[in-house]
Amino acid sequence: MFLSKLDSLKEASSKIEQHQKIMSSEVVSLGEAHKRVLAEGIKSFHDSPPFDKSAMDGFAVRAEDTFGASKSAPKTFKIVDSIGAGVASNKTIGPNEAIVIATGSPIPEGANAVIMKEYTETVGDEVILSSQVTPGENVSPKAEDIKKGSVILSPKTFIRYQELGLIASAGYSEVEVYKKPRVKIIITGNELVDPTKEELGPAQIINSNQYSISAMVHDSGAVAEVGRAHDTFDEVKEAILKATEEYDVVITTGGTAISKGDVVLDVIDEIGDMLLHGVSIRPGKAFGCGVVNDTMVFAFSGQPVAAMGQFDMFARRYLFRMQGRDFEFDIVKKESELKIPSQLGRTDFIRTYSDESHARHILNRGSGVIRSMVDANSYIIIDENDEGYQKGDMVDVVFFDSMIW
Amino acid sequence: MFLSKLDSLKEASSKIEQHQKIMSSEVVSLGEAHKRVLAEGIKSFHDSPPFDKSAMDGFAVRAEDTFGASKSAPKTFKIVDSIGAGVASNKTIGPNEAIVIATGSPIPEGANAVIMKEYTETVGDEVILSSQVTPGENVSPKAEDIKKGSVILSPKTFIRYQELGLIASAGYSEVEVYKKPRVKIIITGNELVDPTKEELGPAQIINSNQYSISAMVHDSGAVAEVGRAHDTFDEVKEAILKATEEYDVVITTGGTAISKGDVVLDVIDEIGDMLLHGVSIRPGKAFGCGVVNDTMVFAFSGQPVAAMGQFDMFARRYLFRMQGRDFEFDIVKKESELKIPSQLGRTDFIRTYSDESHARHILNRGSGVIRSMVDANSYIIIDENDEGYQKGDMVDVVFFDSMIW
Known part of the structure; x- marks a missing residue:
């Protein structure tokens, strides 16, 4: 199917969406x-709050009694009680009476305001007010934040x-x-070795996908575990079968490059339902996915940057939605500092460094070049209906940070 | 000191910065x-890559030999070897010879390009090319991403x-x-109880800060542990002393409301060096901090929203910097949908819901009202030199998401 016709990004997304599962x-x-x-x-x-609560340390009073008090015309009140945090007074305040009150304590009966300690001076069992307060001042009214019985979060x-x-x-x-989805990442590729500072054998490549894709899974609210499989039909088949029985989602890397002749896609086709193979996006064209044992299997490219792009296009949204959360690209407009060629019919995700107003895409765009992802903080997205942009054009940008769980 | 003069946000930040510690x-x-x-x-x-690597599945060839090949004028090559992933060929390619090659495999001696499988047809030990390739096509050159010995990350x-x-x-x-800083959060306040669905006692309040502040610590790359202390000098003193011996940072909540008469600040003043108490910000004025046992102690308000704001203003930056990471507010400009009054000399952090172009601040701004933080996704920041804004003015906005580790 890869050869005959590539799915558009929209078609591919829609096929995946039809098999969206939600976690329990x-x-x-x-x-x-x-x-x-x-x-x-x-x-x-x-x-x-569960009661009218003092928002300040100070004195609970009847606001009306304070009217007219000022520095030049202070008023004197009688202190009839003192309550700290976590304590309620059983006294009722009368005219020109005050109760010492701490932040968070219930306003005593009779009082309707609190005067801050700053505007008072205590002399024996009396307090002198050098300012007036209005009714309700420095009081957080009962149920101001939440009403008992009301639905506060959906x-x-x-x-x-x-x-x-x-x-x-x-x-x-x-x-x-x-629940958090548990994701099994199966790394295929005989040429891959774990990171080592020793000289590599001929044809060997360090396996970086196991780290970056695990981290992307984590950045999508899910939990990742990594396994390996050699590029044989039987080993890949066994790995995928076992993973689909034990995990909520399976991701493979490698072996998706060109046609159904690749082992990973052949396996999915034999033991499950292939949804698609080959998408008209760049990077990441060599993407496939299918459903095995009622479990979504994403088959990513082995090329690091292509795999990252495929994650962002397909797996991230799927993992978010599994957890009840929607995911759409948060697109902002920036001015492109460079000309960007593209191709009609293909959606491009171009590694870019963007600042507050401008976007400058990274020029070295090989799909294996991790460096270009490190230098980037965003993608410029070029829709399949666009043929690219001129320098100075406004372009659609998505910041990597905006895609994080 | 709270009474005599409040520090400005800048002054307070600078005092804290002078005691910035870096983790080992x-x-x-x-x-x-x-x-x-x-x-x-x-x-x-x-x-x-460690060698010139094929970027596609196909045939390694000498590009020069393919020149002129097309659908109407295909060219025939002899297949002299076939290499899968992780394998190198020991053959050297001669004129009009091809080697079957997998994505990621080393380009064989003599070859300088790869023609994609799509453009070929294999017949016995020959392959028919219906397209030409240029030198270097579908080849990821050795060291394209990283050069051995070069410094790639600082x-x-x-x-x-x-x-x-x-x-x-x-x-x-x-x-x-x-290392990740380990943060001890000491919740003070006799009135506080753990979340319960049962009727609360008079004057009791549910302790929500232990959850929200822990989560904010986690959102700053650090690790949080929560403890409790009653509002007595000795209990708070013992808790702070012990915490400063065992943790990298201490955060207290409660007991900072008005003056040095509050227990938490009194304790810090007795057993360490008070750096400041009282900042001209809103919400969050009732903030103090000091250094005890060479350990930073942030004394937050017990009011949930004030404590969150104090975290954002002071603790977040401190925790980021401890881990070698700078932190500045990522300010974007939005059009205010409402008039916003403020006061000269005070910095306001106003809970706001912002979209791509507009900012609409939440009107219920009591410092205890968690609901207002839930409804918000950003702060409007009003500098101490501004007296507020009119509807339609462009204002400084910081998204909460942009502050996350």
Whole structure:
């Protein structure tokens, strides 16, 4: 199929989308819920704050009694109680009475404002106010943040540090989230060796994909484990079969270069359903995928940069969506500093260094050249309907950072 | 000191910077080096690729012999060898000879180009070419990516997935990185209880800071552990002393509201050097910090949103720099959808929802209102020299995502 017609990026994405799977959920303690995705809605069990709360250290008073107080015309109040954090007063404040109050403590009965300590001077059991306060001043009203019983977060919410705080305030010590997909990365390629400082044998190449693709899986909220297989049909078949039984997603690298003659794609075709092979994108044309044992198998190129691009185009979105999170490229417009040729009918993802206003693509674009990815912080994306851009044209840019889980 | 004069954001930052500490380094396996920071320079032990490498599956040939070949005028070559991945041929190619070659294999002696399988047809031991190739076509030249002996990454480089691939290619299976700071978070406040769905006692508040601040520490590349202390001088003193002996940074929450009368600041003042107390920022004015046992102690407000803001203003940068990484706000300009009042002499960090072009700040800005942080994805920053903005003004925006490790 690679030879007859390449899928467009859109066609390929749509085929994959039809086989999108969603992870089941699990309950984790709140301390482990950071950067997970809610699989349940969060309803608050409490008002927050649970009572009218002092927002300052100072004196709880009746605001009306302070009206007119100033540096030149201070007013004197009687201190009738003193409450620290975590304590409520059982006194009720009367006219010209004050209660010492700490930040976070409940406003006592009768009071409706807090005057900050800065504007007071304590003399024995009296306090002298050199400023007035308005009703409600320095008071965080009950339920200002959250109303008891209200739904405060919906399912599929991504839990940042602030959602974590909100969920805690609502009363949850544990929470239901989507499970993290477990991804098996199968590295094929007889020529590959682990990193070594020793001289390499003839034809040997260091296997860098195991590190970079694992890290990309991690950057997609998932968990990666790496295995190896030699380029024989039986070894690759056994590795893929076993992986599809034990993992949620399988990624292979290598052996996708040209046609169904390649071992990896032959295996997928024999033991599962091939979805596609060959996509009209650059880099990354030599991409295939299929479903084996009801499990998505992404077959990436062995070329490092092509594999990274294929991850960004296909696997990242799939892994995000498995966890209930959508993923679209966050495209921003930049002015291209260079001319960029492209080809109608092909989508290009061009390694680029972009700053606040400009994009300058990296000129050395060999699909094996990792250096070009290191020098880049973004892609310029050239749609299949565009033939490229002139210097000075506004182009579509996606920052790598914006794709991170 | 809080009462007499507040530090400006700049003054406070500068005081903290003077006590910036840098973590020592450690050697970790490459599989654990993702999102760490290099403490050594990386010099390549290999050329990459280590030889002239085929970028395609096809036939290695002498480009000159193919000149003129086309669909209508195909040329026939003799196949003299066949090499798979990880294998080198010991044959030398002569005129009109071809060697079957796999992606990644070394170009055989005599050959200078690869013709893709697509443009060929094999008949017995001959191959018919329906296209010509230019010298170097489909060949990734030796050392194209990395030159043996060259320095390819400098110390303090942040290791993304692509740097990980490059370091592997250079021959490293382990790498020297800055240690992760270990941060002890001490939650003070007698009124605080762990999240519960049961009715709260009078004056009790759920402790959400332990979760959100831990997550922020994690978002700064560091490791967090949480402890509790009651609001007594001795208990806080013991907790801080112990933490400064065992951890790289200490963060407290609570007890910073107004003056040195607060327990946390009193403790820091007694057992260490207070650097500052009270900063002219909003939210987060009630911030203090000091050095105890040669260890930075950040004293945050107990108010959740104030504590988050204080983290972003002070602790985040400190933790990044400890690990060899600089941190500056990545400011972008957006059009404000609302009028924003501010005060000369105070720096405001206003919770905001920003999209591609506009910023709309959240109106409910109480410093305890976590909801406002949940609704926000960015801050509008109003410099101390500005008195606020009118609707339609361009304002400085920092996205939360841009601050993540």
